[in-house]
Amino acid sequence: xxxxxxxxxxxxxxxxxxxxxxxxxxxxxxxxxxxxxxxxxxxxxxxxxxxxxxxxxxxxxxxxxxxxxxxxxxxxxxxxxxxxxxxxxxxxxxxxxxxxxxxxxxxxxxxxxxxxxxxxxxxxxxxxxxxxxxxxxxxxxxxxxxxxxxxxxxxxxxxxxxxxxxxxxxxxxxxxxxxxxxxxxxxxxxxxxxxxxxxxxxxxxxxxxxxxxxxxxxxxxxxxxxxxxxxxxxxxxxxxxxxxxxxxxxxxxxxxxxxxxxxxxxxxxxxxxxxxxx
Ligand SMILES: [Zn+2]
Ligand SMILES: [Zn+2]
Numbered sequence: 001x002x003x004x005x006x007x008x009x010x011x012x013x014x015x016x017x018x019x020x021x022x023x024x025x026x027x028x029x030x031x032x033x034x035x036x037x038x039x040x041x042x043x044x045x046x047x048x049x050x051x052x053x054x055x056x057x058x059x060x061x062x063x064x065x066x067x068x069x070x071x072x073x074x075x076x077x078x079x080x081x082x083x084x085x086x087x088x089x090x091x092x093x094x095x096x097x098x099x100x101x102x103x104x105x106x107x108x109x110x111x112x113x114x115x116x117x118x119x120x121x122x123x124x125x126x127x128x129x130x131x132x133x134x135x136x137x138x139x140x141x142x143x144x145x146x147x148x149x150x151x152x153x154x155x156x157x158x159x160x161x162x163x164x165x166x167x168x169x170x171x172x173x174x175x176x177x178x179x180x181x182x183x184x185x186x187x188x189x190x191x192x193x194x195x196x197x198x199x200x201x202x203x204x205x206x207x208x209x210x211x212x213x214x215x216x217x218x219x220x221x222x223x224x225x226x227x228x229x230x231x232x233x234x235x236x237x238x239x240x241x242x243x244x245x246x247x248x249x250x251x252x253x254x255x256x257x258x259x260x261x262x263x264x265x266x267x268x269x270x271x272x273x274x275x276x277x278x
Contacts, residue, residue, distance in 0.1 A: 001022055003267075004034030005260035008062060009079065009192070009215065009243025012038060015066075016128070016137045021050045024256065025057040030255030035266055037081065039064035039242055041099040041135060044085040062266065066192060067097070067181065069158030070172035074197060076206055078178040078242070079215060082273055083187030090185035097136075100171040105134045111166040112159065117148055124169030137247070152253045179210030190241050192219040195225035207236050212272065217242025217259050239272060240265055 011017035012024055019027070023036070028036040033066040035057055037116050043260040047063045055062045065080045083090060105124060112119050124142040140155035147154045159166040171183070179189035188226050190213035207214060217240075233240050242265070244255035 003030070003263040006035035006060075006062070006253070006263055006266050007031075007033055007243045007246070007257055007259055008035075008037035008064070008081070008241050008261065008266070009039050009066075009218070009245045009259075010036055010249050010256055011040055011066075011245070012046040012050070013128075013248075014043050015040035016247060017133050019246070019256075021046050022053065023248070025050065025059055027058045027187050027254070027256045028059045031260075033059055033257060034263050035060040035062050036256075037062040037064045037079075037241075039066045039079050039081075039243070041066050042094050042101065043069070044091065044094065054130075056061065063181060065182070065187075067178040068170060068172055069175045069178040071175055071206055071209075072202055074199070074202060075170075075172070076175050076197070077174060077192035078211075079190040079192045080178075080182030080185070080187040081190060081213075081241070081269060083182055083185035084191075085185075087185045090181070093095070093181055097173075101134050104168050104170050106137070107138060107168045108139055108166050111168065115159075117143075117159075117164060117166075119143060119146060126255070140258075165240070175206045175209040175211070176242065179212075183210065183212075186273075188212045188239065188272065190239070191213055193220060193245065194229060197220040200228070204232065204236075207232060207238065210241075211236075211238060213239035213269070214242050215242055216240045217261055219255050219259060221243050239269055241269070 011020050038046050050061045063085045067078045069076045069078050123137050127138045127141050140152045143149045143155045182189040189211050191206050191211050192215050214233050242259050242261040244259040246256035
């Protein structure tokens, strides 16, 4: 007997996926998922639509977000779940974060121009939905479309990656600030894909910075990583989450439904929210 499965880390066109909310739900349904977590970068713009149409797909929407933070010069992603996504203060803060993303995109394009690579901001923004949450992935895609690079990895390797000539640092929150932002909106902060960092001192430091959960299951986690993270979840008494981090056809392949976590993990999250209310 199973209670069904969930994929708790999925992006939509509201940030940098190529999939609309409808496409995400269609795919979630065909994978037989009970619940799907919508976790766009710095925006909750995809959630209203998702919640509205989800019943017709028979899939539960777990409202989420993915924020970028920084610790020890490393980019750390923090997921938030079950926040009050209509909360005005929360939405305002996300607007600010998105504004700084836009400023960063402009600077990257200036740097590319300095390398005699002409890329129009418009062509980058055209790849985002409603000109929001622009990121390096959009720039990389625009570079590919313009024939500047052959593929997305090449754009990061040659230009946009941390050691590339067109790299621009982002204005980041600290992990604690990101966690507090989510908590203040009534949500659960979860450290995203820690295995990508592969630095366990840093991972443990972040897990102790206001996190209430850890993304144990992720497309880029090996089974060894999963075991280590499970141990840390019990060491720090953290909720366990997991998801595919699907970006539609934007990355090399479609991952939605490739990471399935038992629905019990979702129930654990809901229980912990109830406890907070008391
Ligand atoms: Zn991430
Ligand atoms: Zn993600």
